[in-house]
Amino acid sequence: MGWFSKQKEMDDPTKAPSRSSRKQCWESRDLFFGCLDKINIINSLDPKHQKAIKASCSAEEAKFEEDCATSWISYFKEKRVVDFKREKFLEEMEKQQK
Amino acid sequence: MKPMVRKTTVVGLKNCYRPLSISAIKCQEAQKDGNGASGAARGKKPLSRIPIGAAETHTQKIDTGSTIEFTTWKAAALFLLLGGGVYYFFKNEKQRLEIEKEAEANRGYGRPLVGGPFSLIDENGEPFTEKDLLGKFSIVYFGFSHCPDICPDELDKLGVWLTELKKRNINLQPVFITCDPARDPPEVLKEYLSEFHPDIIGLTGDYDAIKSACKKYRVYFSTPPNVKPGQDYLVDHSIFFYLMDPEGQFIDALGRNYDEETGVEKIVEHVSAYVPKADREKRKDKWYSFLF
Numbered sequence: 224m225g226w227f228s229k230q231k232e233m234d235d236p237t238k239a240p241s242r243s244s245r246k247q248c249w250e251s252r253d254l255f256f257g258c259l260d261k262i263n264i265i266n267s268l269d270p271k272h273q274k275a276i277k278a279s280c281s282a283e284e285a286k287f288e289e290d291c292a293t294s295w296i297s298y299f300k301e302k303r304v305v306d307f308k309r310e311k312f313l314e315e316m317e318k319q320q321k
Numbered sequence: 322m323k324p325m326v327r328k329t330t331v332v333g334l335k336n337c338y339r340p341l342s343i344s345a346i347k348c349q350e351a352q353k354d355g356n357g358a359s360g361a362a363r364g365k366k367p368l369s370r371i372p373i374g375a376a377e378t379h380t381q382k383i384d385t386g387s388t389i390e391f392t393t394w395k396a397a398a399l400f401l402l403l404g405g406g407v408y409y410f411f412k413n414e415k416q417r418l419e420i421e422k423e424a425e426a427n428r429g430y431g432r433p434l435v436g437g438p439f440s441l442i443d444e445n446g447e448p449f450t451e452k453d454l455l456g457k458f459s460i461v462y463f464g465f466s467h468c469p470d471i472c473p474d475e476l477d478k479l480g481v482w483l484t485e486l487k488k489r490n491i492n493l494q495p496v497f498i499t500c501d502p503a504r505d506p507p508e509v510l511k512e513y514l515s516e517f518h519p520d521i522i523g524l525t526g527d528y529d530a531i532k533s534a535c536k537k538y539r540v541y542f543s544t545p546p547n548v549k550p551g552q553d554y555l556v557d558h559s560i561f562f563y564l565m566d567p568e569g570q571f572i573d574a575l576g577r578n579y580d581e582e583t584g585v586e587k588i589v590e591h592v593s594a595y596v597p598k599a600d601r602e603k604r605k606d607k608w609y610s611f612l613f
Contacts, residue, residue, distance in 0.1 A: 234553040236504045296468070
């Protein structure tokens with residue numbers, strides 16, 4: 224990511240993330256994703272959304288990236304897209320069954 | 322008619338052969354009886370089905386209703402008794418048999434499909450092999466300590482299961498095998514697992530030992546190639562709980578579709594339906610073995 228020259232605690236390979244640090248990361252993630260919901264952005268990895276994210280959710284994104292391990296950041300961002308697509312798919316399946 | 326009667330009398334007299342033991346009177350009586358019988362026979366239709374000399378009342382006795390009624394209530398009682406017994410037996414056995422069948426199918430024929438020998442070390446650095454699974458039910462899970470969300474969720478669920486099962490007097494041996502031996506040495510696993518449930522045993526080893534153990538359990542995992550030292554990464558892996566019986570044989574795989582309650586129910590079902598191998602084989606010789 225490049226913004227952090229110092230290694231984060233979550234990235235320490237010699238230590239497993241603790242329950243509290245996981246919780247902290249998940250909370251920051253939910254705040255960031257809540258902000259993305261407000262500006263109707265699902266895929267935060269898409270370059271075309273970067274400007275809007277910077278404008279409306281930069282604080283939330285910074286907190287999220289600070290609290291979560293580097294590998295988790297992209298994982299959660301990708302998961303948000305996958306979860307959204309799955310939910311939409313299930314909704315459509317249900318509609319078809321009716 | 323007249324000459325016929327005379328003829329019969331003549332025949333009768335002629336036929337009365339008298340050995341020393343039979344008196345003349347008896348011989349005459351026998352003759353009279355013979356005449357009587359032939360007289361009765363003459364009164365019947367010429368093609369009567371009743372054999373000459375047979376008791377005519379015999380066939381009529383069979384037609385009386387009393388005997389049939391007697392067998393009916395006896396049969397009804399027998400039917401109810403047997404039927405009730407069989408129904409009770411099947412009602413009790415049906416579910417247990419289904420569960421057992423499922424377990425039997427998962428055991429496979431001969432070589433087990435899931436599980437097998439492995440040689441790893443536990444969170445205290447002590448050796449742990451497949452032999453340590455013997456004598457108790459075990460639940461095996463694969464994961465890694467730097468897992469973002471699924472493994473911790475699943476391990477929390479496992480903790481709930483273990484507590485609930487303990488209340489029901491079922492003691493499972495929970496085993497966590499890491500798919501990320503590079504970042505999960507014994508001391509890291511010990512600290513990591515202590516946050517979930519005190520009973521969970523954490524297993525690690527060198528990369529080849531882990532790879533081999535995962536293969537035995539049909540667990541797919543992939544560590545990204547070219548990881549630089551100190552770089553953070555994720556490990557893809559399959560997420561199932563493997564329930565193993567006290568003989569170290571695979572019973573069932575529990576996926577994420579089992580929640581805090583249904584998982585407990587499923588494990589309880591399997592544990593109570595479990596029959597040791599020796600008993601299973603003994604039962605194959607029994608008369609009702611076709612049921613299993």
